[in-house]
Amino acid sequence: MIPAAFAYKRPKTLDEALGLIAGDGAEVKVLAGGQSILPLLKLRLGSVDQLVDIGRLEELRGVRRTDDGGFAIGAATTYTELLDSPVVELACMADALPTIADVQVRNRGTIGGSIAHADPASDLPAVLLALEATVVARSQKGDRSIPITSFFSGPFQTALADNEIITEIRLPAPSEGYGSAYVNIEQPASGYAIAGVAAVLGHSGGVMGSTIIEDVRVGVTGVADHAYRASAVENALRGTDCSRDRIARASEQAAQGVEVNGDIHADREYRTAMAQVLARRAIEAARARSA
Numbered sequence: 001m002i003p004a005a006f007a008y009k010r011p012k013t014l015d016e017a018l019g020l021i022a023g024d025g026a027e028v029k030v031l032a033g034g035q036s037i038l039p040l041l042k043l044r045l046g047s048v049d050q051l052v053d054i055g056r057l058e059e060l061r062g063v064r065r066t067d068d069g070g071f072a073i074g075a076a077t078t079y080t081e082l083l084d085s086p087v088v089e090l091a092c093m094a095d096a097l098p099t100i101a102d103v104q105v106r107n108r109g110t111i112g113g114s115i116a117h118a119d120p121a122s123d124l125p126a127v128l129l130a131l132e133a134t135v136v137a138r139s140q141k142g143d144r145s146i147p148i149t150s151f152f153s154g155p156f157q158t159a160l161a162d163n164e165i166i167t168e169i170r171l172p173a174p175s176e177g178y179g180s181a182y183v184n185i186e187q188p189a190s191g192y193a194i195a196g197v198a199a200v201l202g203h204s205g206g207v208m209g210s211t212i213i214e215d216v217r218v219g220v221t222g223v224a225d226h227a228y229r230a231s232a233v234e235n236a237l238r239g240t241d242c243s244r245d246r247i248a249r250a251s252e253q254a255a256q257g258v259e260v261n262g263d264i265h266a267d268r269e270y271r272t273a274m275a276q277v278l279a280r281r282a283i284e285a286a287r288a289r290s291a
Contacts, residue, residue: 003041007050014059014165018140020052022163030054030165032076032113035105060112060167063087069173075112075166082111090171091289092180092198096127099184101191112166115151118158118226120261121192125152125227127182129219130198133171137164145170152226177203178215179289181282184222185274187265193222194266195274197230197254199282201242201290213242213290218283223275224258232256233279242287251279 011017021028026049029037033055040046054060060076063085071087079100088094100106100123114124115135125148133148137160144164151159160166184196202215216237218230236250254275262268 004044004047006041006048008053009050010053010056012057014054014057014138014167017052017054017057017165018138018163020050021165022140026050028052028162030116032116033078033108033110034113035101035109036113036117036119054165055110066170066173071171071173073111073169073171075168076110077112079106079109079111087171089174090131090180092127092130092182092200092286095182096123096184096196096198099123099182099186099191105191111169115169116158116160116166118152118154118156119192120155120224120226121187121194121222122227123182123184123193123196123221126193126196126198126219126221128169128171129227129229130180130182130200130217131171132217133169135160135166136168136170137161138167139163139165143167149229152228155225157226175202177290179286179291181285181289183278183282183285185278195222195271195278196220197275197278197282199279199286201237201283201286203290211241212239213237213287214239216242216283218254218279220254220275220279223255223260223271225261228258230254230256230275230279233283237283242283244284247280247283247287251276251283254279 028050029048031051031053061074064072083097128148135146137144180200182198184193198219200217216234218233221227232253233250255272260268260271
């Protein structure tokens with residue numbers, strides 16, 4: 001199919017882009033890598049009055065170290081660029097990035113575009129939730145920091161305002177005594193997650209050798225209408241030794257408190273079971289990496 005007609009703008013600066021989306025009632029969308037929005041337009045599952053292409057803005061690309069040893073990832077940074085960056089020091093990122101779609105998508109798709117699109121089956125939201133990332137968004141009024149736990153609000157819905165553009169995603173520094181992992185089961189044709197779980201575990205006080213896990217974070221994607229933190233699992237494990245039996249029992253709560261999706265790829269019962277299995281596997285892997 002051919003998309004409905006729309007205007008196309010390619011601003012030379014971020015400030016120019018912000019002016020173009022400031023709003024006059026027109027339906028304006030931001031284009032970064034185009035791996036999500038362009039297929040929707042082509043199939044006429046969506047329409048816009050104007051596309052604002054920020055994919056070539058160098059100020060939105062690249063990964064830098066922050067003063068506290070963490071990472072600031074430019075919103076227009078591609079998955080492939082992330083794979084070649086120090087971000088892979090975070091094991092769950094190293095696990096997740098190679099599983100996203102295919103080589104062509106990873107070469108074009110961007111981290112900012114992915115989370116702004118907020119597909120319920122996208123891999124990175126679970127990882128960013130477990131890492132407690134912060135999303136930095138900018139409008140003509142200035143920057144706003146949004147905790148990732150407050151960012152996803154529904155299917156393809158986020159806390160991002162219509163006049164804002166994501167500029168970067170900030171990740172905390174890797175900590176000694178922490179381990180992380182991401183595991184998923186994919187829909188073979190699309191590469192989207194039927195279910196995916198990221199886990200981050202930290203020893204008490206960050207001291208290697210401690211048997212008590214005080215920091216537990218579990219992000220889940222593909223299961224509900226948006227990615228979420230599995231707080232019931234976290235609460236069941238926090239302050240324990242995270243033995244295999246405890247992990248198995250806690251993981252049974254991976255879908256607690258959410259309405260599980262059912263579709264042509266997987267019914268609710270299967271997704272619930274996979275969330276439990278993948279939670280156990282991700283937590284066990286993170287636990288092993290924290291030892």
